[in-house]
Amino acid sequence: MKVDEFMTTRIESIEADRSVYDAIEKMVDRRIRSLLVVFSGKDKDHGVITARDVVFKVLSKKSDPKTVKVASIASKPIVCIDRTMTIHDAASLMVKSVIARVFVCDEGKIVGVLSLLDVMTASLILRARGNYVA
């Protein structure tokens, strides 16, 4: 099973110079746990900000999310994989890199995101089909 079957194609993004408060607002509104961070300038320059980053790097330190910029806590660079990669290989990469999501790219363009939940559901389907590889 290839990753493009299970990736999420709707990717929410935020500009790097926006505040963490803006990022929180967007994540809460869209009920998502991460946002793609777009840096101005170079096209390929992307990062990612997650709910974990917000809690660990801002809220737990009692910093004001309205004054902290997204750029200062975003993780960079993002990990990109090919859309034809198997779910199993993508899962191995996530384990190796200790990350909860990877971005799916096609000819340099981000076309989707694959999260741990996507890997989990894809594995359940493989298991139900009878060709599950643990």
Next chain:
Amino acid sequence: MLLKKILSYGKQEDQVLENVKKHLQLLHLAFESFYSGIRKDDSSTMREVIDLEREGDSVRREIISTIYAGAFLPYLRPDLCRFVEALDRVFDSLEDTALNYPDVVLPEQIREECVRVASMNTNMCEMLAISFDAMVSGEDLREKALAIRIYEKKIDDIKFNILKEMRTTPVENFWQGRTLAEFVSDLTTISDMLEDASDYLQIINISMR
């Protein structure tokens, strides 16, 4: 084979089971034709769905008449018929969607998502056939039913994305917009019907315990 052990198994029951398998195979073939048609943007492949639907219809009639001629214990007959009728509703809806396709002007920004839905519908149908085989063999359907629910949820998410995109897509006239809206609605509703069919399988499985 649990179903065969529990029921007063005979020629008629065998015939019903074989025909349901055939019905599921035809449905899967129809989904594959539809997927191939939309992926290649080829309306002629879509027409295969119409022929397969007709063939499926005659198999369905045979199944229902064999059941009411006395196949299986009476308490199982209504649920078996409901399952077969649920498959028929899927077939009808797929046929309508295929018939609609040549008139649809599919915008590029939603084409890929529509192809993904068609692919997932095909996989869901395959999973339904696997579930049916598992039920006949007396296996637990829990994992298969979960896989079907996962597909359905995934298609629901894609449907939301498509609808959001469609709201900002310009159309030339009322009919172009209406045809597109109907096509997307039909395409994304098929998964609900497949899920219903899976639920009937679960009911049959539970009632045999």
